[in-house]
Amino acid sequence: MPPLFALALLLSGPAAAFSPEALWEAWPSRRLVTTPAPCLRHAELVSLLRDLEARHRGRIGLEEVGRSVEDRPIQLLTLGSGPRRVLLWSQMHGDEPSATPALLDVAEHLLSGGSEAARILEATTVLLVPMLNPDGAERYARRNAQAIDINRDALALSTPEGRLLKSLRERLQPALGVNLHDQDRRTTVGETGVLATISLLAVAGDPEGTMSPGRARAKRACAAVARALSPYVPGGIARYDEDWNPRAFGDNLTAWGTPVVLIESGGPPPGRRREDLTRLNFVALLTMLSGLAVDDLATEDPAVYEGLPRNDTGGWADVLIEGGELWQPPGPLPYRADVAFDLDDPDSVGVACAAGSGPGPSLVREVGDGRLLSAARRIDATDRLVLPALAASVRGLAAREWMTGDALDAIGRLGVARLRWHVEPAGRDEAESLAAQLGRPGRPAISVAPEGTSPLFLEIAGPPRRPKAATLSAALDALTGVRWRSGRPLGERLRDLTGGGDDPPLAPDAPASLLLLRPQVAGATDPDRLEIEAVFLDGREPALEP
């Protein structure tokens, strides 16, 4: 064989096929599960497992090892026949799905040939329990159908799912357990301001964190994962909280003799798809299995894991409006304050599950000095004013004639976040149903009120006219005619215009409904001289002009 050809063969050989780069590149075309993790339900999982078994009959074991509280089968997939047994389970928290498709993708990849795959299956027995908590997954909730957190049930063993996990450990005596979860998507890597896309833990088996040969293996496994994934999430890998948790499974499995690696999937780097979390799990798990098969991960340096910064929470916001002056009731004057808020969307929104729920609410996270916050989106509000969005009343059921989606979008673009619709009792149901039908993020929210409720200061009697300028006064003219005008300065009128009570509308946990205003000349506070630069209604910008 010519030497160059031999070299090429060597480079493309077994090790190269299981390099992190090769696995990362292979996943989009080789993965078995194309349903995004948050959309995968138990029924589809069962049929995928049956298909997998049918295609690889004789090389794979599929065993129903237990049933959930609601009688859903929980299955164990067994691959390989090697002496080193590895037990991997996912989604013991029903709303933490990212690794579940990865487990099936890993099985498919190992069964679809190649000498490195064969080596793994000779040296190890890979034991996979995808979706340990199918009842929670069905509800997309953390807990099982008994309202118990399975990961706090290792001692009490009140849940059938927890009893199953313990019995699997006793029966199979794995040399390593891998516990697959998702963490808060706003967790950061220490105080670096980078999202912790993956967090790792070589779980301790006692309060002192005693080292043992098994825990050393778990640390080497974490080091392998950190090394393999770091090119794809630069700076985005952290170490999970190491405190001994006496009720948790990872801690107790380690104490019972099976060292456990915890892998938590967090927020994908800004701009990247949520499905990358499944892809990262795929690369991580195959890298770990390959290292276990070759030499029990002997070449991995535990210091790589030990040197990872710890998880940090509270330092990340979805949107940060920084550098501006906040002007809101009850005070009459603007003051220097940043405003940070989150968009609390369920996971299913980002990947558009067919049956998924819609976007969630926004929540103001911080008002004040935001300099320590990192954010997915930063908005420079230097020399700008930040005001709470406007609120207005609409009177009578007859308003249904003009209250269309387009009219509401136009009202929203002019800065109105809330509409109070005063309706006589006979028309209430119809008004409620129209309000629900028209509701959507980035549109004014309509609340139906009894006819006699006192109206808000601003009243809207029909679809807004086109504003004559981009200023706040032009917007108010277009919404209400000239009836809003008075001689008083804006600071004294903010409570009227925003429909507020005694408390500041923009405060932690309130909806992020606000206006960003640009003074036409420095220091201007007159509505004629303040241009509306941006509008956020419950955290979303209204639809652009049609």
Ligand SMILES: [Zn+2]
């Ligand atoms: Zn969890």
